[in-house]
Amino acid sequence: MYDLLKGLTVVEGSAFIAGPTCGLYLAQLGARVIRFDNIGGGPDFRRWPLAPGGASLYWEGLNKGKQSVAIDLSRPEGRDLAQRLAAAPGPDAGLFVTNFPAAGFLSYDALRALRQDLICVRVMGWADEGPGVDYTINSAVGVPLMTGHPDDGRPVNHVLPAWDLLTGAFAAFNLVAALINRHRTGQGREIRIPLSDVAASALANMGMTAEILAGAGERPRQGNTLFGAFGRDFLTRDGKRLMVVAITPRQWTGLIEVLGVGEAVAAVESARGVDFRKDEGLRYAHADALMPIFEAGFARADSAALLPRFDELGVCWGPYQTLSEALEDPRLFKDNPIFTELTQVSGARYPVAGYAATLPQDERRPPTPAPALGAHTEAVLADLLGLDGGEIARLHDAGVVASAGT
Structure with a gap:
């Protein structure tokens, strides 16, 4: 971890890969990233792969170094709290990353009513707001029909969710760019980033769409042969x-x-x-x-x-080499300084990845484990929203919020 973004407060209301990856990168650069989830966990809280005790290794990998708030988002009072967190006050707050629908209680208009200069980065499936995930977007842009050996006509989906990962990084870049602009102009904005547009633009940027439009036809399936070289x-x-x-x-x-x-x-x-x-x-x-x-x-x-x-x-x-073999490769994992052995929230102990970039002039700090769900509920409500102990206790008693272990 590094301190380039120290002092920023980013609130994340997202799940799966692209949105949490955006928050992860910001946290690894020193931002305070607060993720809110439903009480009991969001849709990715128990996603495979799992630790021996049943906790999600996937969830704890994508949420390292963040703070966790648990809210009942089905209730009006819980939704109000989520809105207030997204639009939190302060010159280095009001920064929100989400993959919630563009309409609804976390719409940009609803949040901007609370803070005019709010910056909201919204990860989407399709630009028309239709549902889409990496694997369905990937099949639609044609990559699985270019992948595989020529003697087998079946489409080959990639194992790596590349469009999710690209979108997460692109979202982090856009949030920081919008923040720089806000410092200059005082203006906030919503930035919508559909996986479909990230995938389509990437293929176009590499000349693959122009290749077809120029009359070359579909890219042939050719196994492990590198195209054009x-x-x-x-x-x-x-x-x-x-x-x-x-x-x-x-x-x-x-x-x-x-x-x-x-x-x-x-x-x-x-x-x-x-x-x-x-x-x-x-x-x-x-x-x-x-x-x-x-x-x-x-x-x-x-x-x-x-x-x-x-x-x-x-x-x-x-x-x-297999991933098991790669774990013994000193350049990748075994002696790689971006990894630090930590005990994660699941109780499992293993090498945990820090920030992938190295800043030679800055001290690299070890990664921080993912939080227990709701571990920071009281602290965040108190210092970010200014709620007193009595109000926080009332929210707990009413089941609107929860803490770790409750």
């Missing part, structure tokens, strides 16, 4: 499968040197009148001739001999 999985003589990519001239010449396939590659260049060193696209266009050469080169060599030479000559490669 040289890259694929290869099997070594000792049975190790490696993902190898050669985009830059250095990567390309290093790969050829290590595998000893220079003469064979030169013969293809001569026969077809091309120079693979100058144009990565040519390596893709002539893959029919190149891939058998490189397959044979890998099949002649053991990984123990190849990999040190790859590193020496700047060849870009990665092993295929």
